[in-house]
Amino acid sequence: MKTLTDQIDALLPQTQCRRCGFEDCRAYADAIAKGETGIDRCPPGGLETLRALAALTGQQAERVDPSLGGYTPGNVAFVIEDDCIGCTKCIQACPVDAIVGAAKLMHTVVEALCTGCELCVPPCPVDCIRMQPARGVTEGILVPEAPTPRADFFRARYRSRRERLARIAQQRESRLHLPATTKQDLVEQRRAEIAAAVQRVRARRARRTDKHES
Ligand code: SF4
Numbered sequence: 001m002k003t004l005t006d007q008i009d010a011l012l013p014q015t016q017c018r019r020c021g022f023e024d025c026r027a028y029a030d031a032i033a034k035g036e037t038g039i040d041r042c043p044p045g046g047l048e049t050l051r052a053l054a055a056l057t058g059q060q061a062e063r064v065d066p067s068l069g070g071y072t073p074g075n076v077a078f079v080i081e082d083d084c085i086g087c088t089k090c091i092q093a094c095p096v097d098a099i100v101g102a103a104k105l106m107h108t109v110v111e112a113l114c115t116g117c118e119l120c121v122p123p124c125p126v127d128c129i130r131m132q133p134a135r136g137v138t139e140g141i142l143v144p145e146a147p148t149p150r151a152d153f154f155r156a157r158y159r160s161r162r163e164r165l166a167r168i169a170q171q172r173e174s175r176l177h178l179p180a181t182t183k184q185d186l187v188e189q190r191r192a193e194i195a196a197a198v199q200r201v202r203a204r205r206a207r208r209t210d211k212h213e214s
């Protein structure tokens, strides 16, 4: 059976922007369910969400609290790629894995995966992320059409990111508790794997060169 938190969470847009003052949409839903906060704290949901929450909870509210700022539906993040220094700070901040890139390489936003939460903007040290209207380039390819509501899609992406980060943290934690000799073995094993990979690439190149010369 669905809890009240589940029912409230189902009405929230899953932008995961934290403007409500909570860690994510689920935490806000939980606080409403416990009567700890009002229903007027979700700018991305706007009046539509406010009314749905009012109908479910019986709470009254005329408008979304204006002190929480506005939200422009359809805006997504855009990286000015020439200025990007590849620091990965935006990737770490993005709650739904909408940014692709690697350390010291240019980063870019997959616009259909972007909820427009703006959480990637402040951490960028060179101020090269802008919010602007989506161009619809990847929409329809990556985000499923109805009957899967958009919010469900983003909730699932958010959860899977959290689960992945928790797994990584656990692996790091268990590595910390390994005896020093085992840690050293792992380092040696990794070195050997890299050396073997380098050998394979060299052998492949040598074969290619022989072919061209014969
Ligand atoms: S969309 Fe943003 S403001 Fe609305 S509930 Fe989710 S995290 Fe909070």
Ligand code: SF4
Residues within 6 Å of the ligand: 076, 077, 093, 094, 095, 096, 097, 098, 099, 109, 113, 114, 115, 116, 117, 118, 119, 120, 121
């Ligand atoms: S790319 Fe930026 S704006 Fe878009 S979802 Fe990720 S953090 Fe939010």
Ligand code: SF4
Residues within 6 Å of the ligand: 079, 083, 084, 085, 086, 087, 088, 089, 090, 091, 101, 107, 123, 124, 125, 126, 127, 128, 129
């Ligand atoms: S935070 Fe800015 S500079 Fe760093 S990778 Fe992202 S877009 Fe590039």
